Amino acid sequence: MGTPMADYGDGTRCVHGGQAAPEPGAPLSHGPVFAAPYHLGGGDFYGRAGNPGWRGLEEAIGELDGGRCVLLPSGMAAISTLLRSVLRAGDALILPSDGYYATRELVRDEFAELSLDVREIPTAGPWEDGVFDGVRLVLLETPSNPGLDVCDIAALAERAHAAGALVAVDNTTATPIGQRPLELGADIVVASDTKALAGHSDLLMGHVSVRDEELAERLVRARTLSGSIPGPFETWLVHRSMATLDLRLARQAENAAALAEVLREHPAVSGLRWPGMAADPAHELAGRQMRRWGGVLRFELADAGAVEEFVRRSRLVVAATSFGGLHTTADRRAQWGDPVPEGFVRLSAGCEDTADLVADVVQALG
Template identity: 80%
Template sequence: MTTGELGDGTRCVQGGHPEPVAGKPLLPGPVFAAPYHLGGSDRAADTDFYGRAGNPTWRALESAIGDLEGGHCVLLPSGMAAISTLLRAVLEPGDAVVLPTDGYYATRQFVHDELAELGLDIREIPTPGPWPDGVFDGVRLVLLETPSNPGLDVCDIAALAERAHSAGAWVAVDNTTATPLGQRPLELGADAVLASDTKALSGHSDVLLGHVSVRDSALADRLVRARTLSGAIPGPFESWLAHRSMGTLDLRLARQAENAAALVDALRGHPAVSGLRWPGMPEDPSHELARRQMRRWGGVFRFELADARAVEEFLRRSRLVVGATSFGGVHSTIDRRAQWGDPVPEGFVRFSAGCEDSADLVADVVNALG
């Protein structure tokens, strides 16, 4: 069987691993090195020579992620490092860029503040649109985020990529919420896909990591060069932890989606809950489009309580759910997004379903709501 014929679970377990050797670990430990021994003058051109330029632990994880996404993966030390490295590598002074108004707030903040010296023409569009005629005219880069964080709206990657390419623009997709198992933007026409691997890919709330995957090898080389010159390099141990965790990615996502489905079903019609959204819910406005382009549902959904105090009371009453601003881990968490400046109501909650037993989680959440 070729790699492309293998199932998701098999690829997660096997991806980036070396051929087995008797007496050696299944996944070699992290390589900690600043300089490497150079040997003689006849050393191979691809020999590692300095830790900022390359590390075999990075490459193993890059191979695993790239296999899942169908591209060249470049590992970076955080999701924001992935976003900033891609934007700085692609954008030039005076360029036009399209951003989602409802995507991750720090992305917009970075473009408006940290890239202000470029004098960019910044065009912001809500993820579900409308996407008017001419919106991509003269644009260098279109950055999509679908499902969006925290609103969980969805846009048509294939259709927008076709329109953007016709106007000469590049398309990048923040795939953090969906993960490589839930959605493959490169196969849908995107030029680049990026993610915070701090979330579901590593999945244990103990790692900061990110990556960019691209189809074009020349762009991959530019990103590697940018990483090397900026020093925005991932740690070997963090990379090894994420690679180790990828072996259970398929299993974790399945349980998280199962728990999300059970919770969404329990919260339908609950008097304390409004604004319930999850792409996997048949009545969700994004469901039909999400069903066409996503390969599986995730564990993240959203709803609203009356106000910030109601969210605090919910957390006080819950035994299983904690407040945390990340998502995708094995523990169920909620984040009241208004506290970070997202333009949402004070009682807006992003819920990340963990890997607890569904019956326990549903009973706890319903009890905490009162």
């Protein structure tokens, strides 16, 4: 693959990361590699074990995360592969009680046979003395999804390590250019690249990044043996899409800031949260550990009907249960079982013109 990009800025790394070295007469941008078996004698031998497209994208993401990236076919595949590679029967596990609901369901339903000691703690705490005692893995999610609370990664990692625990951070909401948990003391980064990293709402992908080579090899082996592998075309699409991550995130954050400004004064809106807003309870802490703001904010309307009416009246906001894409989306999270009020909205600001988006949201709220 190409030259390491550590000395370059975010935009340059997004565009050039993991790209093949220039070759006269070869395509400027190489296409996906479709192969099951390979001609023997080279590095690759079978498609389930390796693919040049995976390695290119893994290099690009790993450069941003600051570790070795292992690509998986979805965010949940990344979470489940991590948990199965680290946890053993009877281990203690800390999960965010306000994080992504499917992670809690996975542990409760699919890991029941391990008889884990599962401790659920809100992202903002309280993180009491002794909470890490006997824990094998701490999974943090900051900013949390959907509440957008924030926890101190460095401080919690120090305490967890002192108790002998590993620390993983779900970095989906922040993205690898918004926050680098490995540099803050975490052992593991996990993310759904379906969201902002791919950013076009048309595919699924996930990854785990670590600095421990032995753990990385365990993850690769788990991926190979389980067959939980990313498709070559999807991998190519993510790598192509990642080139604009820096630009997309900048516009999304600009739009989120403008929306937060008008929503905080709107009489129909309550419970507004966006870490980039100076009045947000998490702003100071988020500003210390995040490198830039994202495009996801949350607020509450009166009830489910008010959310439905808001989406119906809007010309630019669509109802969808993902975030980080080009289009602005609204998701009423209570419908999926999140413990939030019926009128709770997670809004993912897209890449529309800021003035158009703000005007549309204001008129849709009435």
